[in-house]
């Protein structure tokens with residue numbers, strides 16, 4: 001309506017709008033240009049001459065272009081409404097007033113809150129229990145700790161402090177932040193938006209940390225592939241995670257991740273994958289990581305918050321189908337922040353992780369370092385000599401390792417060839433910690449704290465021994481729950497077991513993931529009705545509530561209805577001089593249901609028979625029912641990145 | 656009529672301007688109606704509003720307190736209310752002229768012209784003030800600035816009494832020397848740089864004078880004239896899958912709030928261009944504290 005007349009009455013057609021909306025808008029007061037100062041100077045001819053530029057009234061425009069004034073008013077109003085944005089004043093509020101305003105920092109609303117359907121689905125999977133959420137927030141476990149905030153804090157407080165140490169370079173906190181912001185803006189530029197998943201397959205090199213923190217800065221989500229993963233895992237995990245980008249090396253031995261990903265992309269096997277980013281030579285159709293790091297830094301979306309998803313990891317469990325484990329900063333970073341104090345870490349520490357960052361245990365060490373502003377020492381690929389030489393050369397104060405890694409170092413003599421006396425703490429996790437290993441390490445490092453830690457991809461650091469605990473505790477126990485965590489040990493019916501009695505370890509707390517991604521069946525079996533997470537581990541609690549892990553529920557052998565845990569047998573076998581590593585798995589038996597088969601990797605130059613092995617076990621006091629009934633010697637075990645045996649992949653060969 | 660002839664225009668002018676200042680105006684002057692009629696477009700000339708108008712009196716009141724410039728942006732938008740003080744004085748002035756001189760007078764309505772929507776005023780108070788010599792157009796979208804009083808709000812009185820007109824300001828205080836310096840360095844003045852929607856641009860010559868001023872009023876209005884957002888929001892709600900989503904959106908609730916309390920916040924400007932303007936904030940008498948200090952200085956000078 002204009003002057004009470006409808007558009008039809010005024011004769012304003014679509015064709016007219018199309019033709020005149022722009023020119024009416026431009027001639028109107030909406031866009032004004034003044035040359036000189038003609039009114040103040042009373043240069044009235046100049047006023048007339050620039051009437052158009054100064055902005056004209058509707059009547060003047062009507063006379064200028066040959067429309068009626070009412071038509072011009074209708075058309076101008078239409079053109080103004082078309083441009084009008086409700087809530088544009090948010091721009092002002094966000095930038096702050098006065099001289100704080102920086103127009104280049106403003107990201108239009110429509111760009112920043114455009115979560116894709118995949119990103120929304122992942123956010124949807126962060127379905128935490130409301131009561132527990134309130135409890136964790138009120139108790140202070142969950143606050144707004146983010147990796148970006150930690151990085152900013154250290155880059156400001158200790159800009160020159162080494163954040164990363166590698167064989168090639170030392171990266172200060174200020175440099176790290178600059179690289180992270182640079183890469184984050186480059187990723188944003190090529191379409192990686194907040195909430196999207198980026199899968200990373202890199203060794204523990206500085207670029208890994210930069211990529212992870214850049215993903216975190218964007219509010220995107222990192223998923224990981226282990227270095228030994230090949231085409232099958234790449235396809236399965238990138239498809240399941242609906243990854244938008246894949247960051248990888250140009251080659252790992254014969255395996256060429258970029259070409260593999262390109263081929264999968266070409267076959268439409270990975271419809272969500274849009275960008276492949278290569279550390280090294282980037283084939284056509286991919287981006288070179290170095291180029292993304294070297295271009296001009298551009299705009300960034302607003303800082304992420306702790307409730308945003310941060311990680312989407314796949315279980316290192318030995319089940320066949322991978323399970324996607326989403327975490328946000330609340331779960332993993334609250335756990336890390338509490339861990340800094342509980343492990344007595346400080347910004348002075350130099351922390352080395354022997355396991356890869358592809359695994360949450362490796363990332364835990366990184367989270368601790370970033371929380372406290374410590375230095376992270378990087379070991380690209382574990383071998384006993386490489387680890388030992390790095391410790392001797394760079395003298396870290398804290399080492400995170402899997403027991404099997406250190407056993408290999410001790411057995412190979414690597415720790416004899418290199419001094420490891422800089423270590424004031426060793427954290428062991430990933431598989432059972434043999435008491436003998438604690439003894440051997442204790443003998444070499446009498447003043448060092450030896451910590452046994454138990455955790456899962458679903459939990460990060462669940463329980464651990466603390467500095468100040470008697471050394472023998474780390475030899476037999478995975479310690480007490482991490483701050484903010486509760487554990488219980490229950491029988492098959494969910495009833496609490498008495499102290500010292502074995503049962504299933506169940507857990508809940510601020511560290512716990514909310515449930516698997518798109519896998520209701522897995523959720524149903526993983527969580528009890530009252531919200532506790534079934535870890536699948538067999539454990540008992542001692543008098544002081546220290547957790548003693550004794551095996552995996554699914555590793556139990558059911559021999560004619562008698563169920564037993566083969567862990568103690570394996571521990572004894574691992575101590576046998578001929579045996580480097582053992583694993584006992586069931587094989588089907590028509591009469592008894594299951595019998596036990598022992599798989600063994602032998603130490604060089606040794607041999608052993610089933611009879612020898614049984615005699616040894618009997619001598620050690622093992623009951624006959626637990627004796628293995630087959631022996632299979634193998635060259636190596638299938639291992640997780642934390643060197644846990646993947647029993648599901650051990651195939652018992654028929655006699 | 657007879658009364659009219661007996662009036663001395665110069666004396667009447669002096670009395671009228673003195674009235675305005677007594678009532679709180681910082682500056683007041685008389686605009687030449689012939690100039691206004693020539694510059695203003697048809698329909699918006701003084702005589703379109705008051706057929707027998709002979710003089711237009713323009714007055715300005717202080718723009719902001721000094722404290723107002725220190726508040727965050729979200730509160731800054733609510734400081735658009737000092738103009739009502741100017742209107743009150745103008746209202747009183749019209750009564751004063753009729754009562755004292757017996758000549759028809761009106762307080763000029765500051766409102767928009769109903770027939771042309773929200774961005775076209777009935778009369779340009781800015782034009783009146785500029786021609787009356789109490790403000791000059793700045794690079795900040797032609798906001799008037801005064802070399803002594805900085806940034807003011809204006810109101811006008813129309814009267815059939817013939818008064819001797821004033822001349823426009825001889826000098827334009829905008830751009831200030833510091834703005835020229837900044838312009839030479841980065842190509843923009845403070846108001847241009849810090850406008851949240853970048854709706855200001857322009858050029859300055861070698862002598863430091865304005866050459867061109869560009870103002871995107873649509874962008875400025877889009878940011879700060881939220882009354883246009885209300886119908887837009889209703890229209891969106893009418894077409895949305897979930898109208899509640901639009902109408903009860905926390906940000907949109909703000910509009911309902913403003914409607915319900917009749918708040919004038921963000922109804923004209925966001926004021927950011929003025930907040931960073933050295934004339935608006937630092938002219939010798941730009942705020943009450945500066946005026947107090949000036950008065951104290953003057954009192955000191957006058958003491959024997």
Ligand code: SF4
Nearest residue numbers: 850875924925926928
């Ligand atoms: S009022 Fe605000 S939007 Fe308008 S010109 Fe000034 S700073 Fe820009």
Ligand code: SF4
Nearest residue numbers: 793829834844846932
């Ligand atoms: S900041 Fe003020 S004085 Fe400087 S150019 Fe802008 S309006 Fe003029």
